Amino acid sequence: MPTIHLPIRQLVEFLLRTGSIDSRFTGFDRANEGARIHRRLQKAAGEGYAAEVFLTAEREMDGIAFALEGRADGIFTDEAGTVVIDEIKTTAIPTEEMQEDMNPCHWAQGMVYGAIYAQQNGLKQLDVRLTYYQIDTDEITRYTRHFTAGELEEFLCGLLRQYVPWAQRQLTWADARSASLQALRFPFPAYRPGQRALAGEIYRACAAGKTEHKGGTRLFCQAPTGIGKTMSALFPALKAIGEGKGEKLFYLTARNTTQAAAEDALQRLHAGAPGLALRSVTLTAKEKACLCKDADGHPSCLPEVCPYAKGYFDRVKNALASLLDGPPQFSRAALEETARQFTVCPFELGLDLSQWCDVVIGDYNYLFDPVVRLHRFFDSAGDWLFLIDEAHNLPDRARAMYSAQFSKSSLTEAKRALGKGKSPLKAALTRADKAFLETRKQTAEQGGTAFLQELPAELLKPLHALQAPLQDWLEQNPDAEAHAQLLDLYFAVQDITRAAERYDEHFVTQLSAYGSDLILQLLCLDPSAFVDASLACGRAAALFSATLTPPGYYRSVLGCPDARAVALESPFPQEHLGLYCLPGISTRYKDREASIPAVSDALAALAGGKVGNYLAFFPSYAYLRAVWEDFSARYPAISTLVQESGLDDGARAVFLARFAPDPAQTLLGFGVMGGIFGEGVDLVGDRLIGCAIVGVGLPQVNPRQEILRRYYDEHSGSGFDYAYRYPGMNKVLQAAGRVIRTAEDKGVVLLLDDRFARSEYTRLFPRHWRHLKYLNGTEQLKEELAAFW
Numbered sequence: 001m002p003t004i005h006l007p008i009r010q011l012v013e014f015l016l017r018t019g020s021i022d023s024r025f026t027g028f029d030r031a032n033e034g035a036r037i038h039r040r041l042q043k044a045a046g047e048g049y050a051a052e053v054f055l056t057a058e059r060e061m062d063g064i065a066f067a068l069e070g071r072a073d074g075i076f077t078d079e080a081g082t083v084v085i086d087e088i089k090t091t092a093i094p095t096e097e098m099q100e101d102m103n104p105c106h107w108a109q110g111m112v113y114g115a116i117y118a119q120q121n122g123l124k125q126l127d128v129r130l131t132y133y134q135i136d137t138d139e140i141t142r143y144t145r146h147f148t149a150g151e152l153e154e155f156l157c158g159l160l161r162q163y164v165p166w167a168q169r170q171l172t173w174a175d176a177r178s179a180s181l182q183a184l185r186f187p188f189p190a191y192r193p194g195q196r197a198l199a200g201e202i203y204r205a206c207a208a209g210k211t212e213h214k215g216g217t218r219l220f221c222q223a224p225t226g227i228g229k230t231m232s233a234l235f236p237a238l239k240a241i242g243e244g245k246g247e248k249l250f251y252l253t254a255r256n257t258t259q260a261a262a263e264d265a266l267q268r269l270h271a272g273a274p275g276l277a278l279r280s281v282t283l284t285a286k287e288k289a290c291l292c293k294d295a296d297g298h299p300s301c302l303p304e305v306c307p308y309a310k311g312y313f314d315r316v317k318n319a320l321a322s323l324l325d326g327p328p329q330f331s332r333a334a335l336e337e338t339a340r341q342f343t344v345c346p347f348e349l350g351l352d353l354s355q356w357c358d359v360v361i362g363d364y365n366y367l368f369d370p371v372v373r374l375h376r377f378f379d380s381a382g383d384w385l386f387l388i389d390e391a392h393n394l395p396d397r398a399r400a401m402y403s404a405q406f407s408k409s410s411l412t413e414a415k416r417a418l419g420k421g422k423s424p425l426k427a428a429l430t431r432a433d434k435a436f437l438e439t440r441k442q443t444a445e446q447g448g449t450a451f452l453q454e455l456p457a458e459l460l461k462p463l464h465a466l467q468a469p470l471q472d473w474l475e476q477n478p479d480a481e482a483h484a485q486l487l488d489l490y491f492a493v494q495d496i497t498r499a500a501e502r503y504d505e506h507f508v509t510q511l512s513a514y515g516s517d518l519i520l521q522l523l524c525l526d527p528s529a530f531v532d533a534s535l536a537c538g539r540a541a542a543l544f545s546a547t548l549t550p551p552g553y554y555r556s557v558l559g560c561p562d563a564r565a566v567a568l569e570s571p572f573p574q575e576h577l578g579l580y581c582l583p584g585i586s587t588r589y590k591d592r593e594a595s596i597p598a599v600s601d602a603l604a605a606l607a608g609g610k611v612g613n614y615l616a617f618f619p620s621y622a623y624l625r626a627v628w629e630d631f632s633a634r635y636p637a638i639s640t641l642v643q644e645s646g647l648d649d650g651a652r653a654v655f656l657a658r659f660a661p662d663p664a665q666t667l668l669g670f671g672v673m674g675g676i677f678g679e680g681v682d683l684v685g686d687r688l689i690g691c692a693i694v695g696v697g698l699p700q701v702n703p704r705q706e707i708l709r710r711y712y713d714e715h716s717g718s719g720f721d722y723a724y725r726y727p728g729m730n731k732v733l734q735a736a737g738r739v740i741r742t743a744e745d746k747g748v749v750l751l752l753d754d755r756f757a758r759s760e761y762t763r764l765f766p767r768h769w770r771h772l773k774y775l776n777g778t779e780q781l782k783e784e785l786a787a788f789w
Contacts, residue, residue: 001065002171006054006163008070009354012108014317015162021309021345023301031489049076049086057116061160064167072113073131080354082130083126084144085114090133092475098132100143102652104168106130107351108147112159124149136472169324169455170356176277177358180634181242186235187272189376192743193571194227201566202542203236206385207245215536220391220551221544224768225737229544230258233387234359237542238269238278240385241358246539247383251361254393257680262361262389266329281353283328283362289332289347293338297483301345308345316352319344324356364394366526367384368402368534370498377537385536391543392730395557397588398527403501403507406463406492408436408518411519417482440518443511449703452509459520460500463493496522502530508707523704525711532559547733549764556716570768577740578690578748578788580781581619582755587695599752600631603692605778606750607638607668608784612689613659614666617673621645623731627694628670643671654675659687671735673697679734684741690748695754697728708757729764748788750781 053072058065087110091627093102101107110128118126126150132141154171182786198221205219224230232250240246251262259282270276290299292306303310319342323330330353339346354360355376365372367386373376377384383603388394411433418426432580434456443450470490477483499507499522506526512519524530535541548554551565584599607614618624626644632640641658644651655677665684670675674697699705713719732751739747757774765772775781 001060001063002174002720003065003067004167004170005069006167008068008112009109011068011159012105012112013164015159015168016104016108017313019311019313020102020303021301021306021312021348022303023299023309024045031738038299046451047448049074053117055113055116055120057119059160060299061157062164062168062249063487063544064171066160066163066167066453067103068112068116070109070116072110072111075117078127082146083121083123084700085110085117085126085128085341086131087113087129088131088133090135092135093133095137098134098141100130102760108155111147111152111155113346114147115149115156118149120154124154128379132778135477144532161424165457170222173279173324173387178242178244178274180273180277180436181238182237184238184242184269184273184276188270189229190224194223194568195571197566197568198223198229198232198544199236200472202233202387202544203240203565205542205564206237206240206540207243209383209539209788213562215532216538217540218535218560218561219540219542220548220554220560220565222548222551222565222567222662223544223546224568224572224766225741226547226743227568230267230389232449232543233389233544234265235269237385237387238359244595246385247725248357249385249387250367250377250538251359251387251389251679252364252399253361253389254364254544255390255680257682258389259361259363260531263329263331266359270329277328279324279328279330279360280359280361281335281350281357281362282332283350283354283366284332284347285363286347289350291336291346299347306345307343308339312348314347315342315344315724318467320340320353320356321348323349323353323704330357345495350403358460364388364397365401366397368394368531370502370530371495373534374688379533381537386541388541388543390545391554391558391735392545392547394531394543395527395554396557396727398531399524400504402499402524402527402530404495404521405519406436406496407520408433408491409516411436411493412516414482414486423469423473425473428462428466428469429724432459432466435462436458436518439511440513443513445685450511451703451707452511454509455500455503455522455527456509456511456520460497462662464497467497473642486515499524508711510704510707514739523707526557527710528557528559529650531719535560546737547730549729549766552770553718553722557722567767568610570766572740572745573745573766574771576746577616577768577771579751579754579769580748580784581751581772581774582777582781583754583774584777585752585754587619587623587753589701592626595626595768597634598695599694600634602750602752602781603627603631604638605781605785606692606748607666608782609748610689610789611666612686612712613663613669613683614689614690614692615669615671615677615738616694617671617678617731619673619697620700623694624670624672633670639667641667643669643675643677647676656681656683659683661685673731673735677738678679678731679736679737683738683740685745688738688747690750691735692750692752693732693735693754696725696753697731697735697738698724699727725760726764728759733766741765748785 051074052076055072056069058067072085073088077083087106089106099373112124114128126145127144128143129142201219202222205217208217210216237249241249253259263282266280286299291308292300294300300306301309319338323338335350339349366374367378411429415426415429415433431765439459474486474490503522506524506529508523508525510523512522555561555563555565582602584596587595603616628640628642709719709723712722736749739749773784773785
């Protein structure tokens, strides 16, 4: 008999939840505050109160076996000897407005727990109690209902009967998916060199699961551009799912371009296997997906303002049914079309749809970010497979996710926005502002920047004290002109206080005084423990990129010290890449001004080798601009294009459009290493035939990088490598990887810096760089280029 595994809360909310999405301020951090209140009430209940009781049960309905599981907040026996199931809920609803039936889901959850507990313990009757905790007044309101075991069992069976059509849909799909994936064939006539090896590594990791490591199997794959990493990762993971070695696949990326690559690979699989039963959804950030934005362009998730939020839960099941009965690939456009048809929020629709999909494509933050992560999947471990694309981006992204900052100016501006007059909020703002002012003066006297190992209690204490009056004001003044500004302040306070809760020896505090402002930053230096905990939510994780050198660095920083790491050979003919270095040039900061003419001459020699499109990558905008000014003055015949800072998607597309195929004249683009053109750009064929890498890409020396260097010096003795050399070489290798994208491409890479000849850098070169030639100057470079072309 087929079995459906079903969390009790999911069952209840799917069937019984009604009403609207409402993102208005509710006065507290629901998840964290609710959990704290639960623990407080459970502890106060005394010794006979069993808290967080895990319950499992099996039920059969219409030929389907349901494996139910959930956690009752509390179970106890009252003075009359009656067993009571206690469901604790926090609420912002005023006590006088509370009603016993205000949320059917709350009763239903308790009643299902009651049915299971009564059956397992041979009880003929029991009570279900709802305990509501009013978060503003700390008042507790309780409602109790008496049930026979038969009534509770009948209620549970009724819910399962309602769910049967959805369960049948799920089971039918699961059978079709398994058959489809077992029959699925690689969508190309043959594997490219290295592609089968990569696919084999990922399949073995997915198959091993948690058998060798309780946190799941971890794999690092360095696969050069051109192997076809996306398909090489997706195909074996899907084959593993078809064999029951994984329930759902999460394909996580740092950029929209790699999300599109995953969508394209899945489309190719569908094209090669018509009728393939494989559902995928691409999750888009709320800001981009929203169909109802306010005057400032932000989502306005209020039922009185947004028709897609109003009554969302009343209509979402019809929207889901429509999607599930249609084509199985759910892109942003497909979600938007259905959202408009059924008048539901496309962002929330994507999240709800993800529970019915086999592949979920989205940003890193859906797994790793402590606030944004998909709690419906990752609050507990599951049989999930994680494919982490462009994983070289994850260390910096993870550090940013677990860090937080707060500025004194937000307090000053909030006081100004409130206007004249006294209030508890203004008094709290003044106290916090005064604390920040005092610390700003001290920091300025210390040179403007200070680092602390301990949390600054003198700043965090007034921020904690600010929360209650800020909450009260936001609740009492929903239509005030300053509401949006003070809501931003509230979220900033929440962000910094949350970061303070997870603060430990992996963090450091940075204080920076700028004029009248003070910036407080809680910086996560080492995200390894957090990344490890996130990956442990799944069965297996494969982290892959063209640049994961050295592997020990990534395994350490990403919390996978025992993970297997493999590096695959480039599939392209070595003779297609001309690789040269001019080690007579120093691009160190102290030598940059003197190096400008030599760099310009080298770029002119590179661009003069053959008519075509070229890119030159620099370590900073200032250095880029200085060389560009010299180059354009001395070599005006060569057209140039300069990357400006802060380009949006449209400007990025315009820049790349200049790199057209079959150009009639040479174009030299000037870009920044590690920027939007230094990776994730696919200029195939003669759209790009060469690039120059100016410098070794070291991050700018600043107090924060020095703290990072010091941290890793103390922990591994490799501080400079971890803070500077490895991240820098990663940017170098990513930029160089723009040139050869397919087996037919031919191009040149020019390295400009004497450090590229030193062993501490050459040991980081990929194996397909073994033919690198060191040249004496631009004249020899011209000769080599003439011979190459």
